[in-house]
Amino acid sequence: MSQSEEFIWEVEDNKNALKNLKDMEITVSNKTSEHCESFYEDDVKQSYSDEDNEDQCEDPLDNSADDVKVTVFQGEYNEVDFINEVNEDEPILPRHAVIHSRNKRSKTYPSEFISPNGRIWSISNASIKTIVPTDLSFLKLMPKGKGPAAKVKNVLEAWCLLLDERIIATILQYTNEKIHSFKGKLSYQRRTDVVELRAWIGLNYLCGIFRNTAYPGPLNELWTWELGNSIFRATMSWKRFEFLASCISFAAPNNKRGALQCVMLVQDVWERFLANCRSYYAPSGNCIVRDTVINANDNARLTVLCDAKSMYFCNAIISNQMETKAIRERIVLHLVTDIKGSNRNIVLNEEYTSAILAQKLKHRELTLTGALSNESEDVPHALLENETKYKLYSDIGCLISYTATTETPEFLLTTITPGVVAIEQLYKSTNQSWDHLEHVIAAFSTKNAGSETFNNGALNLFYRVMDYAAINAWILLKLSTSGLSSAPTHREFQRDLGLYLTQMHLKRQLHDKNKLTLPQKLQISEVLGEPTDKLLADACEVVKKGTARGFVPTDQLQLPDGLILRTRELERRKRCCICIKYQTRTRCQQCLRAYCHRHLIVRCNDCMGVTELPDP
Structure with a gap:
């Protein structure tokens, strides 16, 4: 032959x-x-x-x-x-x-x-x-x-297999260490936690969706009322987002120099991410x-x-x-x-x-x-x-x-x-x-969330990690035997991922009574798709209590004869005897206990019948 x-x-x-x-x-x-x-x-x-x-x-x-x-x-x-x-x-x-x-x-x-x-x-x-x-x-x-990835059911479950809790904990540890060394005293320069860090990552994914044009404008436009999106304003302020981006860290700082310095600064996170992708x-x-x-x-x-x-x-x-x-x-x-x-x-x-x-x-x-x-x-x-x-x-x-x-x-x-x-x-x-x-x-990269004010090689590598994590998680969801009947497109997947990552942080802010104003809470409720009736009803009750006029019968007035009223101002700030949470410089002129303006009744000299206040 x-x-x-x-x-x-x-x-x-x-x-x-x-x-x-x-x-x-x-x-x-x-x-x-x-x-x-x-x-x-x-x-x-x-x-x-x-x-x-x-x-x-x-x-x-x-x-x-x-x-x-x-x-x-x-x-x-x-x-x-x-x-x-x-x-x-x-x-x-x-x-x-x-x-x-x-x-x-x-x-x-x-x-x-x-x-x-x-x-x-x-x-x-x-x-x-x-x-x-x-x-x-x-x-x-x-x-x-393979393994758990064969049965993932939703967007967040697939993504958490790749950027797992160990990676998030590593980033959180070194980021808080850098924030602590910064010693900032402004409100947006505080330490962060796992919930807020995931929300920051979610906003990066959303920036890749909403800022993917060939000639994008300034990044802070996404936080404006005129041209921005409510999800950005509701999650965190622009200054807080930019501050976290400048402080994000993946390892302890070192003095090594070279072409691969960015790899040294993100080595632990990088190796763990590769291990998850291969597994x-x-x-x-x-x-x-x-x-x-x-x-x-x-x-x-x-x-x-x-x-x-x-x-x-x-x-x-x-x-x-x-x-x-x-x-x-x-x-x-x-x-x-x-x-x-x-x-x-x-x-x-x-x-x-x-x-x-x-x-x-x-x-x-x-x-x-x-x-x-x-x-x-x-x-x-x-x-x-x-x-x-x-x-x-x-x-x-x-x-x-x-x-x-x-x-x-x-x-x-x-x-x-x-x-x-x-x-x-x-x-x-x-x-x-x-x-x-x-x-x-290139179209939906989280690098679109990068600020033009600084250049961080390790952060650029982490942007690439987030991009590959989103793409891989999308593929795992499409391959999953327990996945959705109709798989989303990559843009829809990344959009849903950004919303899921910010959801827990938004809910926490919504239930924090003293952190946000009523318009901000209404905005968060609209983003989360929750009803706003209870928020409006609670706000009305607060307003009614603040504008209510009290009636005190004459036989219940505690005004002994010869009462001497002291000055209302304290020498130093003390905590309110009722709410304890706030410090104040005001006090009751009769019992001399510290009260904030929320629990202190103010009356003028004519209504009290005071002709002359004694010197303190």
């Missing part, structure tokens, strides 16, 4: 898998019409340089969550689009050396190409050493929540690794591993932009630690793709699909001089030439056996998913 027939026979073996996958996709289309717009681990220390202990890491995917029913999920793409019913390689396989034509001269093509690093590429697929199964198994893996989710069979900038003013770069189908934030590493090629390989190998041995596919860009990395991923039972630039050492120079579309094979996989958005030819390196899977379509759809994720984050 020839090599061509072996390859075609291998494709024929996959037709049953192709038919089963299409039947599954038809079921998906019948059960859901939603289109996913975009997107939890034990305490694991993030260190991409520790490859020696990689084999000792427990895979969070291997747990009892496999028995949980997986919710049908449409996602960013349809897996059927990546399947070729006809073998792509059939027109290319006969081109070993010469192509004959009756009307034209025979054209001779080389059967082998040599790249600058010495790797030999052949037009024959006989050199492929298959380590990873080349069937459609990675396309059958669907995303799912509560199992990605689909196609994942993507990309870079994003945390802050344009420093060199810190965030490299993330996302599920290309749901855009769930699976894992991440913060590193310096000035890194070597070997460090980039270790970054990718660390990010895929949780999914090794699962036959999943990893999509990379030109910066990370290499034949060496493809070989390492194959030994971890993972496939690679990535772009190679024309300057890559894995691309033979002879291909750059020829506009013919080639498909070459080596011991590490297949090299495909294709035309991207520009006229310059580019190349795709894949360890998936081509012909069964449309590699170019797979790479294109995955990149579109990443672009969609970046668009959603």
